[in-house]
Amino acid sequence: MNDKNFRNGDAKSDAFGTNAMLQPAPVEKIPDGPTLPEVAYQMVKDETFAQTQPRLNLATFVTTYMDDYATKLMNESISINYIDETEYPRVAVMCQKCINIMANLWNTPETNKWKAGALAIGSSEACMLGAIAAWKRWIERRKKAGKPYDKPNFVISTGYQVVWEKFATLWNIEMRQVPLSLEHTTLDVDQAVKMCDENTICVVAIEGVTWTGLNDDVEALDAALDKYNAATGNEVCIHVDAATGGFILPFLFPEKKWDFRLKWVLSISTSGHKFGLVYPGLGWVIWKDKKYLPADMAFTVDYLGAEVTQVGLNYSRPAAQILGQYYQFIRLGFEGYKNVQYNSLEVAKYLHSQLALMPEFVNYADDVPNPIVTWLMKPEVQKTAKWTLYDLQDKLMQHGWMVPAYAMPANIQDMVLMRVLCKQGFSRDMCDQLLNDIKSAVAELNALEYPTPTRIAMEKNTPLVAKTFNHNGRQASK
Numbered sequence: 001m002n003d004k005n006f007r008n009g010d011a012k013s014d015a016f017g018t019n020a021m022l023q024p025a026p027v028e029k030i031p032d033g034p035t036l037p038e039v040a041y042q043m044v045k046d047e048t049f050a051q052t053q054p055r056l057n058l059a060t061f062v063t064t065y066m067d068d069y070a071t072k073l074m075n076e077s078i079s080i081n082y083i084d085e086t087e088y089p090r091v092a093v094m095c096q097k098c099i100n101i102m103a104n105l106w107n108t109p110e111t112n113k114w115k116a117g118a119l120a121i122g123s124s125e126a127c128m129l130g131a132i133a134a135w136k137r138w139i140e141r142r143k144k145a146g147k148p149y150d151k152p153n154f155v156i157s158t159g160y161q162v163v164w165e166k167f168a169t170l171w172n173i174e175m176r177q178v179p180l181s182l183e184h185t186t187l188d189v190d191q192a193v194k195m196c197d198e199n200t201i202c203v204v205a206i207e208g209v210t211w212t213g214l215n216d217d218v219e220a221l222d223a224a225l226d227k228y229n230a231a232t233g234n235e236v237c238i239h240v241d242a243a244t245g246g247f248i249l250p251f252l253f254p255e256k257k258w259d260f261r262l263k264w265v266l267s268i269s270t271s272g273h274k275f276g277l278v279y280p281g282l283g284w285v286i287w288k289d290k291k292y293l294p295a296d297m298a299f300t301v302d303y304l305g306a307e308v309t310q311v312g313l314n315y316s317r318p319a320a321q322i323l324g325q326y327y328q329f330i331r332l333g334f335e336g337y338k339n340v341q342y343n344s345l346e347v348a349k350y351l352h353s354q355l356a357l358m359p360e361f362v363n364y365a366d367d368v369p370n371p372i373v374t375w376l377m378k379p380e381v382q383k384t385a386k387w388t389l390y391d392l393q394d395k396l397m398q399h400g401w402m403v404p405a406y407a408m409p410a411n412i413q414d415m416v417l418m419r420v421l422c423k424q425g426f427s428r429d430m431c432d433q434l435l436n437d438i439k440s441a442v443a444e445l446n447a448l449e450y451p452t453p454t455r456i457a458m459e460k461n462t463p464l465v466a467k468t469f470n471h472n473g474r475q476a477s478k
């Protein structure tokens with residue numbers, strides 16, 4: 001019908017009706033001119049639209065759900081640069097309050113009101129800061145004793161997260177690796193102590209080993225190092241990489257000693273954006289006492305009556321995560337965190353128990369100390385199956401689930417594991433849906449007439465063509 005009032009040019013096109021939407025998105029050069037904001041928005045939004053929904057990403061450790069108030073607070077503080085402490089001293093003080101709360105959750109003995117610790121962008125930076133401090137303390141001791149300090153090393157299990165390899169390479173520090181094995185599914189304490197010498201800056205214990213979800217026995221390590229140090233006169237300390245456990249243990253296993261209650265634990269790091277329940281990127285590192293944080297690593301300034309310490313490797317960064325963390329502390333309190341972590345662990349235990357009932361699978365461990373479930377194919381099933389866990393990973397991806405399959409580190413590299421992170425937002429109901437999808441995928445795979453390419457590759461021991469995830473949930477082509 002002819003609309004008499006229609007005047008050409010009045011009606012603006014819908015975003016999808018514009019010429020701009022017919023153009024390819026820029027790849028190499030900045031476009032010549034501007035684009036309407038609604039069109040630009042749509043183009044950018046659509047480019048990531050086909051990705052998994054974060055809440056179906058069971059590969060990541062990182063928080064994928066926060067409530068509306070937290071999200072609002074974080075969006076509202078997106079324009080605040082944390083580093084501008086003079087302009088935003090209240091953010092700096094809030095950060096220091098979070099450091100105090102973390103230190104007390106980990107049973108710090110420090111009596112100073114403002115605890116020694118630092119904000120980081122994640123556990124990677126936090127681990128790095130803890131280890132650098134240990135290195136500098138060791139250099140100090142060696143200098144005082146008139147001994148060389150050019151060959152530092154540290155000891156860690158092969159279950160380490162990739163940041164430790166970076167630490168070793170970037171700062172030229174030898175990484176002595178204690179292999180994981182079928183008998184020693186976490187750090188073998190005797191072996192670790194045997195690897196120590198006068199040049200060892202620290203032993204790193206992991207609470208929530210990224211590959212398996214298990215915890216190193218820090219209490220046993222502490223006792224063994226105490227004996228070792230007494231016998232040798234060395235002062236080998238412990239840094240606990242508690243990326244996951246730092247926010248699980250205090251709430252669910254408060255009686256377990258893994259933290260500053262132990263003599264040689266001098267620093268602990270965690271990810272605020274993992275079970276700290278904050279969107280990325282946020283990490284924390286705390287020292288047992290100010291005296292373990294080398295003075296030349298830190299600037300301390302007084303703001304509004306608080307001692308604020310700046311230690312990070314980064315300069316500018318958003319303040320939003322600090323507001324997010326402080327909000328979660330106030331919103332949830334100890335009880336609330338405990339409830340959330342309890343539910344995550346219960347869902348993990350439920351998944352663990354259901355997988356154990358499936359004839360194809362066996363859980364990697366009997367224990368579920370963290371909300372992380374890892375399993376593998378039963379060796380006798382693997383002998384005859386026409387598929388691998390990489391095929392199951394692909395099948396689940398078709399339902400939107402990201403469940404990574406990956407090979408274990410050297411020594412047990414033939415072992416392929418699958419892992420699910422049971423985070424806040426992965427409910428019992430979603431877990432049942434996942435289990436249903438696993439069961440129907442397995443039924444389809446079992447009915448295959450011919451082996452899959454990954455199965456053939458495994459047979460021939462040739463490199464897999466399948467997309468694989470590394471142990472931190474990052475996808476890599478192998």
Ligand SMILES: *Cc1c(COP(=O)(O)O)cnc(C)c1O
Pocket residue numbers: 061121122123124125127161163206207208209210241242243244271282283472
């Ligand atoms: C995730 C993880 C890291 C790295 O943490 P980010 O927060 O991603 O920087 C380090 N160590 C362990 C044990 C981890 O699980």
